[in-house]
Amino acid sequence: xxxxxxxxxxxxxxxxxxxxxxxxxxxxxxxxxxxxxxxxxxxxxxxxxxxxxxxxxxxxxxxxxxxxxxxxxxxxxxxxxxxxxxxxxxxxxxxxxxxxxxxxxxxxxxxxxxxxxxxxxxxxxxxxxxxxxxxxxxxxxxxxxxxxxxxxxxxxxxxxxxxxxxxxxxxxxxxxxxxxxxxxxxxxxxxxxxxxxxxxxxxxxxxxxxxxxxxxxxxxxxxxxxxxxxxxxxxxxxxxxxxxxxxxxxxxxxxxxxxxxxxxxxxxxxxxxxxxxxxxxxxxxxxxxxxxxxxxxxxxxxxxxxxxxxxxxxxxxxxxxxxxxxxxxxxxxxxxxxxxxxxxxxxxxxxxxxxxxxxxxxxxxxxxxxxxxxxxxxxxxxxxxxxxxxxxxxxxxxxxxxxxxxxxxxxxxxxxxxxxxxxxxxxxxxxxxxxxxxxxxxxxxxxxxxxxxxxxxxx
Numbered sequence: 001x002x003x004x005x006x007x008x009x010x011x012x013x014x015x016x017x018x019x020x021x022x023x024x025x026x027x028x029x030x031x032x033x034x035x036x037x038x039x040x041x042x043x044x045x046x047x048x049x050x051x052x053x054x055x056x057x058x059x060x061x062x063x064x065x066x067x068x069x070x071x072x073x074x075x076x077x078x079x080x081x082x083x084x085x086x087x088x089x090x091x092x093x094x095x096x097x098x099x100x101x102x103x104x105x106x107x108x109x110x111x112x113x114x115x116x117x118x119x120x121x122x123x124x125x126x127x128x129x130x131x132x133x134x135x136x137x138x139x140x141x142x143x144x145x146x147x148x149x150x151x152x153x154x155x156x157x158x159x160x161x162x163x164x165x166x167x168x169x170x171x172x173x174x175x176x177x178x179x180x181x182x183x184x185x186x187x188x189x190x191x192x193x194x195x196x197x198x199x200x201x202x203x204x205x206x207x208x209x210x211x212x213x214x215x216x217x218x219x220x221x222x223x224x225x226x227x228x229x230x231x232x233x234x235x236x237x238x239x240x241x242x243x244x245x246x247x248x249x250x251x252x253x254x255x256x257x258x259x260x261x262x263x264x265x266x267x268x269x270x271x272x273x274x275x276x277x278x279x280x281x282x283x284x285x286x287x288x289x290x291x292x293x294x295x296x297x298x299x300x301x302x303x304x305x306x307x308x309x310x311x312x313x314x315x316x317x318x319x320x321x322x323x324x325x326x327x328x329x330x331x332x333x334x335x336x337x338x339x340x341x342x343x344x345x346x347x348x349x350x351x352x353x354x355x356x357x358x359x360x361x362x363x364x365x366x367x368x369x370x371x372x373x374x375x376x377x378x379x380x381x382x383x384x385x386x387x388x389x390x391x392x393x394x395x396x397x398x399x400x401x402x403x404x405x406x407x408x409x410x411x412x413x414x415x416x417x418x419x420x421x422x423x424x425x426x427x428x429x430x431x432x433x434x435x436x437x438x439x440x441x442x443x444x445x446x447x448x449x450x451x452x453x454x455x456x457x458x459x
Contacts (some may be wrong), residue, residue, distance in 0.1 A: 017281045020197075023157050025166060029221040033166075034173035035139045036149055036215015039208035041177020043108060043142050044394065046204060047115065048269040049110035049290070052398045056405075056412040058192055059118060059127035063410050067402030069128040070135070074395025077139035078388040085247045085384015092155070096230060099219060104434040105145020106212045109205035111138030116201035118194060143387065145212065151383040152219050154365040157227035166222075167362040168301045171354065175301075177211070179294035186273070186286040231381075244278055245385045247394050251367040253450040255389045256451040258360050260444035262393020264398065265353060265439045266322065268293075270398035271433040273409035274405075278426055280342075312454040313359045313366070320355030323348060328438040332430070366453045378384065400440075404432035456459045 047070075055066035060064040088098050118127050153166045181204055188200035245251055276285040307316045327349040334342040368382050408428025411419045 017399055023159065023226045024162060025156070025222060025226055029167075029218060029225055030166060030169040031173075032151065032214055033218030033222050034169040034215075035211055036145075036218060037170050037174035038177035038180075039108070039211035039215070040142070040146065040149075041174045042204050042208050042211075043138065043180075044114060045178045045181045045269065046201070047138075048266050048394060048398065049182060049286075049436075050185055050189065051115075051131070051135075052270045052402060053273040054116065054189075054197060055128065055131065056410075058130075058194060058197065058413055060126075061128045063402045063405040063414050065128050066412070067123065067399040070133045070402070071395050071399040072140050073132055073135040074391050076136050077143060077391040078395070081139060081143050081147060081388030081391060082381070082384040084143050085151075085387070087379045088151060089381055092228075092230045096153060097220075097223060097227060098155070098432045099216060101144050102148045102188065102216055102219065103139050105143075105149075106209070106216070108138060108141040108145060110213070111135075111141055112208065113198075113201045113205045117198040119288040120194070120265065140389065143391070145215075146387050147384055149219065150361070150364075150387060151216065152222060153362075154223060154368040154383065155228050155230075157229060157346045161309060163365045164305055164313070164358070164362040167358055167389070168305050171301050171358040171361070172298060174296055174357070175297040176356065179291070179298060179333070180207075182290035182294050183287050186249075186283075186290065189210070190284065197265040205353040214366070235254045237252065245382055248367065248371060250370065250451050250453045251364075251382065251385075253447050254360065254363055254367065254385060254453065256384075257268050257292040257444045257447035257451065259389050259393050259396075261321065261356055261360065262390050262448065264328075264444065265356065266397030267401050267437050267440070268328075268349070268397070268433070273427070274401075274429045275331075275334075275433045278421065278429055280339065283382050285339065288339075288343065289346050292346040293353065296347050296350040297354035297357075300351045301358055304355040304358050307355075308359060308362075312456040313363050314451060316364075317359040318445060318448055320352045320359065321441055321448065323352035324356065324440045325438045325445075327352065328434055332434045335430075363453050364450075370453060400436065401432050404428045404436065407431075 051070060052066055055061040055069060056063055061069065075261055084101065091100055092098050111134055115131060115138060116129050122130055140441075153163050156163075156166070158166065185200055185204065188203070189196045206373070272289060273283065273286050276289060277283045304316055307319075327345050330345045331342065334345070364382060364386050371382070405425065405428055408425040409422050410425040410429065411421060
């Protein structure tokens with residue numbers, strides 16, 4: 001059988017590396033940089049995993065209103081991200097770095113603590129307004145950190161595979177944040193009381209603060225070691241940057257694919273507590289399944305990196321998407337096949353999740369590098385559009401699932417009360433966790449197949 005050829009760096013970049021123009025990041029600098037992703041993982045996981053359940057089971061917010069409470073802040077977030085990307089490029093041209101905006105993101109832990117510390121007596125619409133307001137504030141602060149932070153690999157003078165290596169470190173530490181918070185948070189709020197949610201948020205916020213400070217230092221060290229490439233050209237408008245990114249066919253295909261990928265994975269997070277409680281009758285399994293989902297992702301990164309070197313990032317990403325489709329459908333059997341079977345499926349989904357994150361994110365700097373050869377590279381603008389796409393996916397996932405619950409007639413409740421759910425609601429929450437994400441990921445595959453970044457890298 002003919003071996004699959006390895007994917008080389010573009011010849012021009014190989015020559016540049018030999019000439020010393022491209023550099024290799026030191027492992028200790030990458031560790032410091034990637035530590036900033038731990039706090040990012042907490043912010044992505046905890047609201048995504050617990051906020052919908054917190055609203056519908058502790059604060060008495062209806063599924064429809066709860067979905068809007070999660071969606072509207074993310075719409076605001078998605079609009080702001082491209083603006084921050086353009087502003088980040090302007091700061092990079094003026095100051096020679098992007099750290100000014102990133103420092104504002106260090107205030108994010110305050111929003112996490114406030115998000116789950118709802119004043120006593122607030123239920124229903126009032127509680128939804130409190131949560132929604134703090135969610136908007138937190139998302140804006142998260143964007144201030146995320147946009148310049150994720151633009152860093154595009155700013156560095158490094159090559160095609162080295163960008164994947166940078167994101168492998170980032171993915172490892174992001175997954176550690178996802179794992180720690182995804183396992184700890186459900187355990188800390190097992191009783192469902194408001195006080196438990198507040199204490200959980202304060203505890204995790206302290207870890208986020210430490211993570212952010214170390215990540216900021218890592219950005220400074222990486223750019224000092226590998227060099228900083230400020231965006232070329234003069235300042236442009238936000239609309240101009242959006243048009244530029246939108247005209248890039250490969251970046252557009254990658255972004256649309258990740259929109260549906262992000263929607264699928266965040267639907268999984270939001271739906272998991274419902275799946276464990278109503279399919280297995282045991283809310284404690286949320287912690288078990290989250291551990292099974294995220295633990296493999298900690299060690300799967302090097303495997304996906306090896307695969308991308310052998311086959312290219314595009315094929316690896318399509319494989320990860322295919323595994324997620326198969327795994328989502330297999331969860332239909334969870335209630336009858338048992339916990340052990342479900343854990344195996346969830347482990348497979350977690351392994352695929354690692355590839356979805358690592359390979360998709362590492363292709364964004366590839367898109368910037370390809371645009372650079374055309375003289376149109378604006379790293380901050382591309383990253384702003386990308387993070388806006390990610391923010392939209394994180395919003396749509398829980399909202400789509402809450403819409404499925406609403407259609408099924410799911411009944412909300414408050415702390416200390418339980419209600420019997422109609423059969424239609426149980427059917428909706430199961431299909432919304434299995435068939436629906438499989439269909440969304442299939443759309444992601446269709447868009448990803450149109451992306452030609454790997455082919456461009458080999459020309």
